[in-house]
Amino acid sequence: MKKSIKKCHILIGLLTILVCNISNSQETYKPTWESLDSRPIPEWFKDAKFGVFIHWGPYSVPAWSPKGTYSEWYQYWLQSKSLFGNGKFKGDEVTNFHKKTYGDHFSYYNFGDMFKADLFNPDEWAKLFEKSGAKYIVLTSKHHDGYTLWPNKEANDRGFPWNSMEVGAKRDLVGELSAAVKKTDVKMGLYYSLYEWYHPWWQNDKSRFVNEHYLPQIKDLVQNYKPDILWADGEWDMEAEKWKSKEFLAWLFNESNVKNSIVVNDRWGKGIRKKHGGYFTTEYEAATPEFDKPWEECRGMGFSFGYNQNEDIQDYNSPKALVLNLINIVSTGGNLLLDIGPDGRGSIPVIMQERLLQIGEWLGTNGEAIYGTMPWNNSFQWSLKGEKNYKPKQHYLGGDVILKQTVDPEPGYAVKELFFTQNENAHFAITPQWKNEIAIRDFKPSANTEITLLATGETLSGKQVGKDFVITMPVYQPNKMKATDNYAYAIKLTK
Secondary structure, eight states, X not given: OHHHHHHHHHHHHHHHHHHHHHHHHSOOOXXXXXXXXXXXXXXXXXXXXXXXXXXXXXXXXXXXXXXXXXXXXXXXXXXXXXXXXXXXXXXXXXXXXHHHHHOTTOOTTHHXXXXXXXXXXXXXXXXXXXXXXXXXXXXXXXXXXXXXXXXXXXXGTTSSOOBTTTSSSOSXXXXXXXXXXXXXXXXXEEEEESOOTTOHHXXXXXXXXXXXXXXXXXXXXXXXXXXXXXXXXOOTTSOHHHHTHHHHHHHHHHTSTTTTTOEEXXXXXXXXXXXXXXXXXXXXXXXXXXXXXXXXXXXXXXXXXXXXXXXXGGGSOOHHHHHHHHHHHHHTTEEEEEEEOOOTTSOOOHHHHHHHHHHHHHHHHHGGGTTTOEEEEEEEEEOSSSBSSOOOSSOOOSSHHHHHTTTSOOTTBOOEEXXXXXXXXXXXXXXXXXXXXXXXXXXXXXXXXXXXXXTTTEEEEEEEETTEEEEEOOOOOGGGSOGGGXXXXXXXXXX
């Protein structure tokens, strides 16, 4: 009996030491950029490569703005009577559409009642995201109009209910989707806009807005739903110090329910992007940047993030363009966050579903060259002749930039012949076009390298020609491949 008691005491002592050591090993982050920036990004995010963005709210009811603008900015376009877009807009397009469709006395806030989400099926959404090959999603929990997709008391401090539990859907949309997604292997992220265009405190007392609205609201979101990603936005009008961003992030990393797992982006104050925070973000950038931190490019399938019924089929990226954009971004170490915009009833437009499934099918065959990879010595190989980095002369809607840089060049421009990625076991060369021979310049594989075409599983042969390694492709037989395999062809070369 005494021996048993002694063993228990020893075991308790060892457990106490272990717990103390674990506790002491956990970093305590200070409210300084030096300290906050030192927090590592979880490996899963670096390996994920592909995520789905979801813009959904009262703006999904009118679902309209001129081509080349964001429909989720409907309230701002309506009430400010202005439009961004290279000076080609008069500014009253949304106002005129609104009056014609809804009349002179219909407030934007009436769209809250019309945002029924009655066709929203979170489990079906989650299945679609799994099939798309996405490893994470990011849902707009609140956009710049201030409407929250979860029950929240701060959402009502403007003097009337303005959340999905009390207005419109009468459902906790964040909670329902979070529960459905967390039953899968897909990570759940939440977008949150720091500012709100027409909140009276934002307009008249920004300090009160930060202290009594923004900070308690975002903490409520984090503590209740425990997201894997917190995607901030709407930060650009005010410095991080006034947002109290460093203090909030210190709380997030030290005290919150997700202190050890949460991933954040870089949108935490005026001038902060690509300098501080978590991973860096870009938005509709034609050129792929190179950062010393993980990064992510976000963009829509058309142009608008929110569903825009004014966009036509020609405004949407082809599946080949979307896959090539993904490859282009991954080759330089980034992730693609590709947006969809459900309608006000909770239906995801069929073309968006189709694009996600097409990407997922390509990744099902070629994902080894994407997931968990890192850049090679060169991210891509340009053709020897022509001017590099084609950029459009005018604002573009579709994915023609990546197509112009690969398969449909303008006269005098070079193309990206190959994209490169690698993991611990293999190099990958991905070609946008089928060729009889693939020449990788300035490369010599190991003597035991095995070469495989991922689309068919065929073993390929290669030979050294001077400094270049030339791979012989098989006879092209489309019946051996799925239609989606033709978006790009990945070749694996073991190390």
